[in-house]
Amino acid sequence: RYIQKIHNGNERMIELVNTLLNVSRLELGTLVVDSKQVKLIDVIESVLEELQGHITLQKQRVERHIDSGVPTITTDPKLIRMVIQNLLSNASKYTPPEGMITISLRLADSQIEFSVSDTGIGIPKNEQEDIFGKMFRAENAKKCDVEGTGLGLYIVRQVLETLGGHISFVSEEGKGTTFTVLLPL
DSSP states (O other): OHHHHHHHHHHHHHHHHHHHHHHHHHHHTOOOOOOEEEOHHHHHHHHHHHHHHHHHHTTOEEEEEEOTTOOOEEEOHHHHHHHHHHHHHHHHHTSOTTOEEEEEEEEETTEEEEEEEEOSOOOOGGGGGGTTSTTOOOHHHHHSSOOOOSOHHHHHHHHHHHHTOEEEEEEETTTEEEEEEEEEO
């Protein structure tokens, strides 16, 4: 039990160091983009498989709305995975037991639109303008028993800007949030 606690603490520390390194690379402009052909649905399913333990434990439902006409795109698979992993992980972490997470992937006006909606805690109106800030966590998120650094959404926005994409969101406190990512073909 003690070794497991030490191991878990070590894993959190490694994750934090890697996150801080990614922030530094983004800010210095030294993040290397290694573009390849990527099927976004495969990345989404891989991340969902990784999160399945938490989703099952929380009895959350995941609904998929996947357009079969979404083509393979040329992007960095590690960076786009970072974006998808962060958005899906946050949706699960901040959605209460038996809540719903909805994933949508479709072609929209010569772009790919990926969105993640949840029935979670939402983002307070007065804090929404800061949600992509470095080290920012909303007050209601701090009150949840959820670990976080406040760097995830900052990294997501920076990575998407690097890849030529865009992120936006709509949220209502106590009702949930929808993050929408637009990626060039």
